[in-house]
Amino acid sequence: MGFVYLIQETVALLTPMDLLYCFVAVQLGIIFGMLPGLTATVGIAILTALTFQWDPGNAILVLIGVYVGAIYGGSRSAILLNIPGTPASAATCLDGYPLSRSGNAAQALGLATTASFLGSMAGLVALSFLTPVLGGFALEFKSYEVFWLAVFGVAICGNLTAAGDPVKGWVAGLLGIMLSFVGMETIQGFRRFTFGVSELMAGFGIIPVLVGTYGIVEILSSLSDTTPEQRVPQIGRTLPHLRDVAANWVNIIRSGVIGVFTGVIPGVGENIGSFVAYDFAKRASKHPEKFGKGSIEGLIASETGNNAVVGGALVPVLALAIPGSPPAAVLLAALFLHNIRPGPMLVIENPMYMYRFSAMFLLASFAMFVLGILIVKPLLKLLMIRKSIMMPIILVLCMVGTYAIAGRPFDILVMIAFGLLGYPMRKLGYPEAPFVLGIILGPMVDENLRRGMLLSYGNPAAFFVSPISIALVIMTFFTLFGRTKALRSVFSIALRPLRSTMRSVGRTFGLLRRNGNSMPPSTDDEDDRRRRQSEEETRL
Amino acid sequence: MSRGVRVFLVVMLVSAVAVVSLFAAGAREAAPDAEWSPSRTITIIVPWGAGGASDQTARVLASEMEGILGTRIAIVNQPGASGSTGQKSAFDARKDGYTWAGNADASVATYQVLDYTPEISHRDWQAYFAIFTPCVIAVNPDSPITDWDSLIEAFETRSVDVASAGIGAGGHIAAEAFAGNLGLSYNHIPYGGGNPAVVATVAGETEVVMQLSMEVADMLRADQLRAIAVLDNRPLQISGVDEIPAVTDFAADMPSVGFHFGLFIPKDIPPEAAQTISAAFETASQSEAVRRLAEERGSVAVSVQGSEADQVMEQAASMFGWLLYDSGVADNSPEQFDIPRP
Amino acid sequence: MNGNSGMPRGDFIVSVILVVFSGWVIHMSLSMRRFGELGLAASPGLSPLVFAILLLVCGLILLRRSVAQRGYRMAWSGQKTAVFLRAVETRHFIVVLATIFIYYLFLGVVHFVMISAVYVFFTIWYFKGVVWWKNLLISTLSATIIWYSFDQVFLIPLP
Known part of the structure; x- marks a missing residue:
């Protein structure tokens, strides 16, 4: 029955005016998403103000269009310039940019569009048919569960690196977490690492950090590069081959489901969804080594993931009046301002609204797909512009975008500083993606860990009670000590210093002969580790 | 110029033109009779996230005042550090009447004692309040607490988890006032905002929440929370919910804990600007839009400014300041800033 | 690996x-x-x-x-440092960084369109992007368009 309602409402929306509003809004959203610094949250907030006096139907349609467009739009600049327009597209950079470097920009843009569209469809299914079910699921995520989710996020940092050096991924992630601790924390209002600087009290915003580590670094490195610029001839078609998409159907469904669930969980948004989807895709892939070097699977996972989050994040908005992500929070406020009261009463008072809302979302997703495919060709022209012309203009946009978030000059300084930190990090092989993820995860881990402690009166056992917690702990464990090739090597790297230390300790005490037979008898576990270790060494 | 640049510029121009033509309709003409009439965009810095109570109040007021003042009003969200950094940047801007802040009385009144911005006094601001929202004691519907007596019994016999939006937030101050007045103790669980605190109580992670009526109204309507009392001397009427009894019915000398939301403009702006803004606020705060916002979010529409608003600020500073200082949360003594004990 | x-x-x-x-x-x-x-x-x-x-x-x-891997063996030599300092990359890097910083310092002091146009013009000129009149056109146009769409249309505050 729900399906019929959805079709009904969609048909009702197919008037020329509604279509025009929708397309203009989605196009605006795409532009907002593409520009570094301007995110979906800012886009919706600005449009809320501009559409305040409008008829609620059109205003909400415009806001949904901007949301869908902005999350998608971030992938454009990520693929073409290696500067993610929004934090949600940071995982798209990992594979999108290498694809574009190798002359497959058109294909990458087309695939990302298709993947985003399919992700939106996953979100649509959740939004229109599963809202009551998933709404309850959202409430299952309390402090302990969100804490473990964040820990899981930290664990996947080691997997978000192209160089195959997980330690550097973790170092980058942990550094991000450290820097996220700067400022006033939420639990006791204590000012950490602020050194009396009042500007530091609000901490480092995710946007200045993102624009700095990607945008400024890209500007610095491409302008200071003296090797003659070469334009990579762009080949390949925009509309993806059906077989490329079909070959990835498991990946798409998996990423869609991950995206929806990440979206549903309150306070965890598209920024995290794409990373988790990417990590899962990498571990399930037959070619994990291609990830980070232009893997189509990785690109699809990330883009399906972040757009599926949009639909997911709107589920608790409708079901419980709880936003699933920061942009959804602004959208929720806009709904209230337009006299629409989502929440548990919606189903009783206005049962059809859910379908009207879903229909708007559906329309926006179609608009995104059509516009996305249409603007690929003009966007490719961006690659033909000389870097020396392009980069200064991008810098101006970076400045403007960063300032626009909060109207604070200090943020621009933060952006430049993170550019300066990011430059050597990139040169030394420390990936940006986990760094940005760390900045996002830091406050989540901190807040929920300590709140959990307060709730349990300092008893850590409470962290291991609920089934979701245990599932997340197991997932984290497998991420760290899993059996896939890449992870096994991580394991051996982690153990190598331990072994060497043991060896040197043994040597000091004169216990260890060259063949090592006077070592204490090892357990099976130890044998297993050693076997992996030798495997590792033969591969080197 | 290379073809690429041309295409890029054309695309940008076309989208700019399309956008302008769609949104230009919103621009309005200037009011002719005002002595000071703003000639450029006014900025309201809301030092909290978009979608919160301060933000919604500021947005509704802005959209009403745009028409009256004949200028556009931009809203910038500058969250962080309990709103103190954003409030400070509104204060540090040129004092020409073009930069305002959108905040709540209790927040602005406690930045000094909490040592966030010790150099800016709440007396430096002229407040314009449009919304009053009292704190409501609400519990998870599955909780054994059903009325005032069982509430007190629960607090006396066990350690009750009380959620709040953080140190110094409405729910925390309400809980401190409640517990302090009755000599009870509780387990304070801070969250990152009013909404997460309410959701945590709905989800059953915490048992009690004493956040603003604005933040609990919809959960009360949907029976996801149960209201026990409102921390005010009058009962609170929220449409769709049974009347919430006043706390003074049960404990006569319990103080009222409520927040006034509205605009804050430095007192040092030119007097004629203040006059124009004051007149515009007077009309805007009595508009249908403000009334509707108050009705929907379970709060009361008010129109408080001038010396009346100063009084509200003084009361807030004295009550909240001393509460926070006495409970050891605030480092600076209110005495230091000539704030008398309530 | x-x-x-x-x-x-x-x-x-x-x-x-x-x-x-x-x-x-x-x-x-x-x-x-x-x-x-x-x-x-x-x-x-x-x-x-x-x-x-x-x-x-x-x-x-x-x-x-x-x-x-014996990474502690630092091979600092005066010659290497001098080569590094004289390299074109290093000079470019410093110039780019310095201009960004100067741009930041002037933001809010000089009008946004002017300082942005000057910044874009200088950078394009320094890296020999195009002939000067095209450069002038690009820099003023881009700065104006950005200013117009942000400040006038969307009411996004500009420095």
């Missing part, structure tokens, strides 16, 4: 920095104020402490690895 990033010297320097940095953070977080009777378990220093220890572990792994 695993565990060998091919830059033992860089790894060595970074690992030393990491170890020192995380040690400092551990010290800071242990001395942070503790609230309530739970002590460290709910203190603001708990998470920095935990993650600083993890970072320390990562730093030590990196240190161990780079030492094994």
